Amino acid sequence: MNIDIILPYIQRYAHGHEINFVPPITGIHLAALTPARHRVRVIHQQVAPIHFDTDADVIALSFFSGFAPEAYRLAHEFKRRGKTVIAGGPHATFWSDEALAHDCDAVVIGEAEAVWAQALDDAERGALRKKYFGQPTTLENIPTPRYDLLPGKFLVRRVIQATRGCPFACAFCSVPSINPGYRMRPVADVLRDIRFDHFRWWWQRKLVWFWDDNLTARRAYVKALLREMIPLKKWWLTQASMDITQDDELLDLMRASGCIGVFFGIESFGAEALQEANKRQNRIEYYRQGIEKMHAHGIAVMAGFIAGFDGDTPEDIVTMADRLREIGVDVPFLSVLTPYKGTPLYDKLEAEGKLLKDRGWQFYNGYNVAFQPRAMSAPELLGAHRALWRKAFSPLRVAKRIARSARLNLGAFLLSLAMNGFYGWKRITGNAPLDMQFRAMPVQVGPTPQPRANQFMDLVGTVLRVSSFKRSEL
Ligand code: B12
Ligand code: SF4
CATH class of the missing domain: 3.40.50.280 (Cobalamin-binding domain)
Structure with a gap:
């Protein structure tokens, strides 16, 4: 067929x-x-x-x-x-x-x-x-993804999954119900995929992007994998939980094996919000020190923040832009709390009758409001999120974050440049918050407009391709 x-x-x-x-x-x-x-x-x-x-x-x-x-x-x-x-x-x-x-x-x-x-x-x-x-099965004998079927437009190509699951149970996350337990692929299989090098451009051969739920959950496993990765001389990225900042041996191995960036779900600066989110692995007083440790190992920190917990006020949300700068985040990802089925958050809001019935699934795209928040109205939450976005991605803040990452290694700097540039470009060219508020907040199901590429990424791609003509591999 x-x-x-x-x-x-x-x-x-x-x-x-x-x-x-x-x-x-x-x-x-x-x-x-x-x-x-x-x-x-x-x-x-x-x-x-x-x-x-x-x-x-x-x-x-x-x-x-x-x-x-x-x-x-x-x-x-x-x-x-x-x-x-x-x-x-x-x-x-x-x-x-x-x-x-x-x-x-x-x-x-x-x-x-x-x-x-x-x-x-x-x-x-x-x-x-x-x-x-x-039903969840063993992750042995998983084949290498069909990278050959990816359209040429994607700048990065080697996406990999080594593990499934996460030992934590954050209230807004469906990973524990989608991927219960924690399963690992044999290290040799993962290395086989990492060695797959049939990519045209040097950065595509250099980069390994783990799309794991939480790659670092089993320390013995991840350390064994990273030891084997050291001779491969790649740059790699993943999602992990903040508790790794206390494992010096792991951080040393991450640096040695070429880690250039880690995504942490920091989520909030509010103690009540973190408790509500069941984010027990995050300690507010340790955010800054933890990020400094990552930086000391040359690793950029991408961090997710969520607006709309019960304890949040509109002011708390907007001032997150200042606080994430203070703790040294290199690339922020700013979402609105969204109740996905399969999460304790969904069950709670449904039981409380707080899911907004007039919101279709388009509102569940991470940037819109699909529930009645406790401390503000739904439009106030949306407005606060957009104000946070506007502030966090102001040209000055974007430039400062990029400049600060120049102190990290080359890969981490390029990552910060690409991601901050991506969001900053959106902010400058599109008056993004306004557009997002009025055009990206869908009100009816209809034909989808043809997606337009982020021109900044096009520019990055062109510069990389042109500059690669005369070089072999890094
Ligand atoms: C990697 C990842 C990302 C990446 C890549 C996104 C992408 N489009 O793939 C990034 C970081 C960009 C991302 C972004 C977002 N993500 Co995300 N992401 C994940 C994560 C951690 C792993 C997904 C993955 O690749 N797994 C590995 C692959 C191999 O497995 P899989 O996709 O689960 O597919 C398996 C099965 O589901 C099934 N399957 C899947 N599709 C199909 C189709 C058919 C026909 C069949 C037969 C089987 C099948 O078979 C596969 C093999 O077993 C999941 C968590 C999770 N475990 O699902 C969240 C998750 C999917 N993300 C989620 C969300 C909400 C988002 C965002 C909206 C967050 C935001 N606030 O912006 C954005 C959306 C961005 C976008 N444009 O898509 C939610 C989705 C919840 C939902 N009900 O929609 C999840 C479940 C996490 C959560 N919070 O609960 N995400
Ligand atoms: S640590 Fe991340 S993956 Fe694990 S349950 Fe929490 S949000 Fe989900």
Whole structure:
């Protein structure tokens, strides 16, 4: 059969967005799991248009909640054209009946590994079941992602997953229910993927981007992996929890193996908010010292912050821009608290009757408000988030963060330059907060405007490509 794996997308910013930097791993991983007798394509709607006149027999849709309206529109269009539509991913897993009611023929609930080949066999025989329950399996023998199927637009290409799960249980996060427990791929398998070097440009061969939930949770495992990575001389990035800043041996290994950036979910500066979030691994009084330690190891700190906890006031939210500067964050990611199914937060807000019934899934894209906050109205929360954004990405603050990262190593500096430049560009060119408020806050489901690339990333790509013509490898 011919199979199109599609990752639907709804533009989250009016002026340039995350589309052409780092690709998701999900599509190319699913393609790698697809038995070889099928022909498979991977289409990322964030960089490529959808062609309804495809010769595919099966359309596989993978989507987050915020993109569900577009996924369902695509399901409807493909179904009208006689295609078999199979849905999966974090939204369909928790809302399988909804997906079936929106023209999906089948839903894979949970992981693909154990059921994907069976679902395709059934589709081929015309005996597709409505639901497939993909129980967590061992992560042994996971194939290398099909990097060859990534469109050329993505600047970074080697995305990898070494582990699944996270030992923490933050109230807003669905990882513990999506990936219960903690599973690790054999180190040798991960190294095989890291050694995969058939990429055109030096930075694509140099960079390893782990899309793990929390790569550093099992110290013995991650240390064994990093020891093996040292001779490979890569630059790598991942998500981790802040408690690693107290493990000097791990930090030394991270530096030695080429870590250039780590994403920490710092989330808040409020003790009440952290308690509400069940973020027991974060200690406010240690933020600054922890980040200094990362910097001392040449590692840039990307950090997530969330606006809208019960304890937050609009002032608390806006002043986060000052506080994240004080503690030395290199790249901030600023989200609005969003209640995803499968989280304690969702259960609590639903029980309290605080989920706003007039909000479609578009509001669940991380930048909009889908619930009634305690200390302010929904529009006040949105306004405070946009004010925080405006302040944190003012040209001066962006420039200062980039300048400060120049003291780190080259890779960490380039990362900070690219990511701060990406957000700063949006802020300058698009009057981003206004656009986000009025254009990226969707009020109705409709045809998606064609995503536009972030021109800053295009510029970075062009500069890198031109400057690479005469060099071999770093
Ligand atoms: C890596 C990651 C990112 C990356 C990459 C995003 C991307 N588009 O892939 C970054 C950092 C950019 C990111 C951003 C965001 N993310 Co994110 N992210 C993750 C994370 C940690 C891992 C996902 C992953 O790649 N896993 C590895 C791959 C191989 O597994 P997988 O995707 O789970 O797919 C498996 C199964 O789900 C299934 N499957 C998936 N799709 C399909 C389709 C079919 C047809 C089939 C058969 C099977 C199948 O099979 C796969 C193999 O078993 C997850 C947590 C998690 N464990 O899911 C959160 C998660 C997916 N992210 C989440 C969110 C909310 C976001 C943001 C909206 C956050 C924000 N505030 O901005 C943004 C959205 C940005 C965007 N443009 O997409 C939520 C989604 C919740 C929901 N219900 O929608 C999650 C679950 C975390 C959470 N908070 O609970 N994210
Ligand atoms: S530490 Fe990160 S991945 Fe783990 S439960 Fe909390 S938010 Fe989710």
